[in-house]
Amino acid sequence: MAVGDSTNFQDLFKKSVLHLEAFRNVSYIDVIIGLAVAFGLGLFIFYIYRKTFRGVVYSYNYNVTFVLMTMLTALIIMTISTNIVLSLGMVGALSIVRFRTAVKxxxxxxxxxxxxxxxxATGAKLYPVAIIGSAAxxxxxxxxxxxxxxxxxYLLIIRHSExxxxxxxxxxxxxxxxxxSxxxxxxxxxxxLELRLRDDNTAFVSELSDVEGVVDVALINYTGDYAQ
Known part of the structure; x- marks a missing residue:
């Protein structure tokens, strides 16, 4: 049984190396549909990220990468799923890739x-999984x-005299x-001072600034990325 399995794997490997028959049966309609679904899901991720962003500085270019990342990943999965040699080669190629961009x-x-x-999921043609999962x-x-x-x-910074x-x-x-501090x-x-506000009522900032001896008052939305 083990010999037969080894022979079948060797035959499959030789077929992938020598013939590459899988590429001859590529359906361009499936490729177009897959990329279209990936693009739609990427736009959905783009919208959710912009809608829920609570950081300091919103980056449009960074958000666009989610759309392109979804499409490129789908394209890679479509490619490597057709040939075992390409699958092994892609694993080796991706293992040496290093991303230097820090994610704050x-x-x-x-x-x-x-x-x-x-x-x-899109590249593997599991469209219901990709769509329902992304919606969830x-x-x-x-x-x-x-x-x-x-x-x-929020951080409330008060500078005042004695x-x-x-x-x-x-x-x-x-x-x-x-x-x-x-x-x-x-x-x-x-x-x-660290405060937690439930609404936009910041009248206390003006009241503090009107106090005699207070030099300045600053209220900063604090996300943990910076502090002054």
Missing amino acids: DPLDTIYMFWAVSAGI VGLAMIWLSRRKVREQP SATDSVREHIRKLNYHLK KTVRKDFTELT
Whole structure:
């Protein structure tokens, strides 16, 4: 039994190397349909990423790569599925590829895997899996992003003189905050507070800035990527 299996594998390997008959039976309609589905799924990922983006700077070029990544992955799967030699060669080629671009947000990595997964399913002609799976992931992303919007973290930076210490404490006592840092210098004191706001009511910033002895007040949306 083992000898027969070995012979069958050798015959299949020789057929893949010498004849490449699979390429003669390529259906161009299937290729066009596969690329069209991959393009549609890539646009869907593009829309979800733009809709749910909560980072500091939105990059259009980075978002476009999800569309192209889905199509290219589908194209690769279509190619290697026709020949075992190409499959082995593609694995070796991809193993030496190194991407040097740093991904700052871990959520961006999820979008990359999503694009690759949709491309693999599309290239394998598993269209229901690709479409239903992408729809489920997209709905999950939207639902999770809306829950995050309800309460966003902010950094409140207050720079004030020594005479305004008691007044500033009286104002910030009304806020639900965590002290991140406190810098004391000869001329002023700088406080960095972490707040979580559920709405856009930022009237307290103007109230703090009107306090006598307060030099400046800054409210920054904090995503964990930077801090001042």
